[in-house]
Amino acid sequence: DVKVTQSSRYLVKRTGEKVFLECVQDMDHENMFWYRQDPGLGLRLIYFSYDVKMKEKGDIPEGYSVSREKKERFSLILESASTNQTSMYLCASSYPGEGPNTEAFFGQGTRLTVV
């Protein structure tokens, strides 16, 4: 059974803290993604990675960075957490290329609250 696992289901952090969200996939997927989900806004892409040590900015990268040192692991880093980063964070992975079997597989989500 394919799996994307996020390290925490719920997190509460203080303003100004450095926050690490970890994601691990066991499907040998090249692509990995971090999305942020807010009511009425759908899923917005923060960063994605198409290979180890490779990353590209998504639509809302400000205030975030990422790290991919190993193929199976993709970390999202909030350098200095702010209250407007309170949100649901979803990690996903997928194969590249065309056709079926290229869907994104998602982790269970991390609900982050910054106080």
Add this chain to the structure above:
Amino acid sequence: AQKITQTQPGMFVQEKEAVTLDCTYDTSDQSYGLFWYKQPSSGEMIFLIYQGSYDEQNATEGRYSLNFQKARKSANLVISASQLGDSAMYFCAMRAFTGNQFYFGTGTSLTVIP
């Protein structure tokens, strides 16, 4: 850039009836995939159905079918014989095969009424 539009923030359907969730997309790419996901209140994203831009037939997966109209750039999800467990958020997504990114719509909240 790609854009996905879901114009129905909320929908209600009677149990056992069919419902159509709308999705339109905007892309200049010729080769792309369209995806629908279900997100129950528990939060996980469940992949439902895929349609390729070159597929001539509409995709079907059990009670789910995709009404694909390429010229109109629409990819509506049809759920037949609705069940109470179908109550969830539904997201339409697209990925152009020239890139890696998935673009998502804002979602439709479906409520199935007994």
